[in-house]
Amino acid sequence: MNVYLVQVVDAYGPNKFLPLAIGYQWCYADTTNYTLKDVLIEKIPPEEYVATMEDPYMVAMSSYIWNWEYNKKLAKLIKERFPKTIIITGGPQISKHDPNLFDRAPMFDAFIHGEGEEAFRSILAGEDWNTIPNVQTPTKMPRPAQRRKDISAIPSPILEGFYEPIMAKYPKDTLWQVTWESLRGCPYHCAFCDIGDSYWNKLTLFDMERVKAEIDWMGRNRIEYVSVCDSNWGLLERDIDITQYVIDTKKKYGYPMWWDATWAKNNVDRNFDIAMMNKAGGVNIFKGVTFAMQSFNDATLKASERFNINEIQVQEYLNRYKQEHIPTYSELIWPMPDETYFSLKRGIQKLIDLGQDSFLMIHPLVITDNATMGNKQYQEKYGIEVKTVPLDTYYLSADDLQNYIVEYTDAVYSTNTATWDDVLRGHMFSWVSILMYYYGWGHYLAKYMRKQGVKEIDFFESMLSWIEKSKNTLLHKEYKETQQHIYNTFHNKQFWGRKVRGDTDIYWEYKGASSIVLHDNKDILQNELTWFLQDVYELEDAYDIVKLNLAMTRDKDTQYPIVVENKSHIAHDMLDINSSVILIDHHDGTTVDEMWYNKAYHWDRKSRYWRCTASAGDKYYVVKGESNGSEITRS
Numbered sequence: 325m326n327v328y329l330v331q332v333v334d335a336y337g338p339n340k341f342l343p344l345a346i347g348y349q350w351c352y353a354d355t356t357n358y359t360l361k362d363v364l365i366e367k368i369p370p371e372e373y374v375a376t377m378e379d380p381y382m383v384a385m386s387s388y389i390w391n392w393e394y395n396k397k398l399a400k401l402i403k404e405r406f407p408k409t410i411i412i413t414g415g416p417q418i419s420k421h422d423p424n425l426f427d428r429a430p431m432f433d434a435f436i437h438g439e440g441e442e443a444f445r446s447i448l449a450g451e452d453w454n455t456i457p458n459v460q461t462p463t464k465m466p467r468p469a470q471r472r473k474d475i476s477a478i479p480s481p482i483l484e485g486f487y488e489p490i491m492a493k494y495p496k497d498t499l500w501q502v503t504w505e506s507l508r509g510c511p512y513h514c515a516f517c518d519i520g521d522s523y524w525n526k527l528t529l530f531d532m533e534r535v536k537a538e539i540d541w542m543g544r545n546r547i548e549y550v551s552v553c554d555s556n557w558g559l560l561e562r563d564i565d566i567t568q569y570v571i572d573t574k575k576k577y578g579y580p581m582w583w584d585a586t587w588a589k590n591n592v593d594r595n596f597d598i599a600m601m602n603k604a605g606g607v608n609i610f611k612g613v614t615f616a617m618q619s620f621n622d623a624t625l626k627a628s629e630r631f632n633i634n635e636i637q638v639q640e641y642l643n644r645y646k647q648e649h650i651p652t653y654s655e656l657i658w659p660m661p662d663e664t665y666f667s668l669k670r671g672i673q674k675l676i677d678l679g680q681d682s683f684l685m686i687h688p689l690v691i692t693d694n695a696t697m698g699n700k701q702y703q704e705k706y707g708i709e710v711k712t713v714p715l716d717t718y719y720l721s722a723d724d725l726q727n728y729i730v731e732y733t734d735a736v737y738s739t740n741t742a743t744w745d746d747v748l749r750g751h752m753f754s755w756v757s758i759l760m761y762y763y764g765w766g767h768y769l770a771k772y773m774r775k776q777g778v779k780e781i782d783f784f785e786s787m788l789s790w791i792e793k794s795k796n797t798l799l800h801k802e803y804k805e806t807q808q809h810i811y812n813t814f815h816n817k818q819f820w821g822r823k824v825r826g827d828t829d830i831y832w833e834y835k836g837a838s839s840i841v842l843h844d845n846k847d848i849l850q851n852e853l854t855w856f857l858q859d860v861y862e863l864e865d866a867y868d869i870v871k872l873n874l875a876m877t878r879d880k881d882t883q884y885p886i887v888v889e890n891k892s893h894i895a896h897d898m899l900d901i902n903s904s905v906i907l908i909d910h911h912d913g914t915t916v917d918e919m920w921y922n923k924a925y926h927w928d929r930k931s932r933y934w935r936c937t938a939s940a941g942d943k944y945y946v947v948k949g950e951s952n953g954s955e956i957t958r959s
């Protein structure tokens with residue numbers, strides 16, 4: 325009897341994903357009487373895939389928000405062509421509370437709630453579905469699923485050889501991304517998160533021998549990217565040993581290249597030790613360390629059952645990371661329950677005050693069925709109104725989106741404490757503050773103004789107001805484009821993101837899109853920021869202040885190092901340098917190619933690619949005043 329397994333994701337760049345969940349199901353079940361015909365990992369057009377299928381007895385799909393619409397379409401077409409095929413699905417997408425799920429997805433024969441291995445094994449063993457505890461059928465809503473207490477009996481798809489036939493179908497030089505976990509569960513209860521449900525509250529662990537054997541396999545098989553599903557990397561002491569093992573494996577084989585983990589929220593000491601091990605190892609496996617705060621508003625933290633580390637610790641560790649030149653980035657979510665436009669801004673200010681100079685992301689709040697926030701009573705209590713919007717389409721290309729089956733999610737449109745106008749304004753404040761501070765275009769202007777007693781959020785608020793009323797400016801055009809895109813996403817289900825480099829471009833996240841436009845129009849930006857500083861703050865030195873800020877942003881076509889001249893009091897207030905001659909350099913000496921914008925404003929944005937270094941350039945003088953690299957001369 326032929327079985328097909330389906331766990332698909334969007335194509336992001338050249339990497340192909342090796343599926344974990346569906347691998348567990350197959351490896352745990354007794355499959356003696358079945359033939360695994362294929363494992364589908366890419367979103368190829370469903371019609372094409374169905375045409376390749378041979379007498380499918382069963383199709384099992386792993387479902388989450390990024391493949392639910394695709395899975396439904398594929399299942400529908402399979403049912404049309406092969407009406408007797410059994411199609412089952414499980415995964416985080418399957419609501420544990422919806423007895424009417426078959427009305428919305430009638431193409432499936434059964435839904436599996438929670439961890440699926442036991443249920444899938446029972447189904448393949450031919451047991452009566454009505455007796456299998458966490459299986460929902462058209463006639464049976466199961467009782468709440470129970471977690472398994474021990475996961476050690478679940479075989480490893482890696483060690484069972486489940487991935488080899490999948491990899492064999494692709495060219496030898498394919499870049500592989502593996503989804504991996506050393507444990508399941510999370511001790512926290514964040515109301516916006518599926519894993520915050522009490523079902524996931526206990527940790528279950530795979531043993532170290534298995535973990536190490538899997539990492540060895542990743543090294544030997546040249547795995548490019550490891551998406552670690554553990555919810556809190558650094559929560560357990562053994563994460564130190566695992567990290568060391570990954571570093572040693574990369575030293576030995578050159579792989580796995582990247583270890584993308586979600587860092588523990590409350591274990592800052594251990595996180596720091598891990599980051600230092602990575603630094604000492606000399607084979608960088610992390611792209612940075614996260615300080616995911618989500619909100620600084622007490623009422624919001626209470627409403628979302630979120631417990632952050634205290635601010636003194638955040639400050640201490642942000643400083644320690646800075647001293648060690650280890651990039652960190654922070655996350656906030658907007659609009660959370662009980663959050664206001666004002667409290668969002670206060671949170672951004674708090675992060676800046678605590679020393680978050682590297683990177684900040686502010687995610688729109690989306691609601692999933694299995695999270696506490698998916699509960700209707702919760703939504704009523706906090707006045708949460710949602711709109712169905714496309715799932716994040718950032719960084720997909722026009723090619724990827726041809727014949728694309730759009731995935732959807734519910735994004736928060738308004739709450740008791742934030743009207744839609746507030747919500748949109750909050751998104752636009754995020755745009756201006758992150759674009760300026762964390763993509764660099766106004767980073768040192770803000771630092772300069774802070775020395776004059778103007779707080780960063782007040783500075784960005786006045787900039788936002790100035791941009792709104794300065795209708796003939798490039799900044800206004802960028803503002804309007806971004807605002808219109810966000811509006812259209814919420815009201816017309818338009819894709820997230822903007823193309824800025826022609827029809828075949830990727831859909832850039834908005835700050836990245838604006839950064840490309842500003843980079844390519846620096847002279848205009850110089851003038852507009854100067855006008856702004858003159859108009860609003862009546863700064864005499866506005867031109868020079870802007871000039872020095874822009875000189876600190878990495879330019880694609882400049883050969884570094886360069887020497888610039890400016891007024892020494894400006895250099896002091898902006899860069900803490902007591903000199904009117906400043907040597908500006910950048911760490912990336914590689915040749916600029918077609919992908920430079922991707923590197924600067926996508927892949928390496930979290931590690932502050934934009935930022936040049938500056939030092940007193942007293943031993944140099946500038947031949948032509950405004951210099952580039954060729955004009956530097958030693959005095």
Ligand code: SF4
Pocket residue numbers: 510511512513514517518519520521555589
């Ligand atoms: S957001 Fe992170 S810490 Fe909070 S419940 Fe989810 S996985 Fe756990």
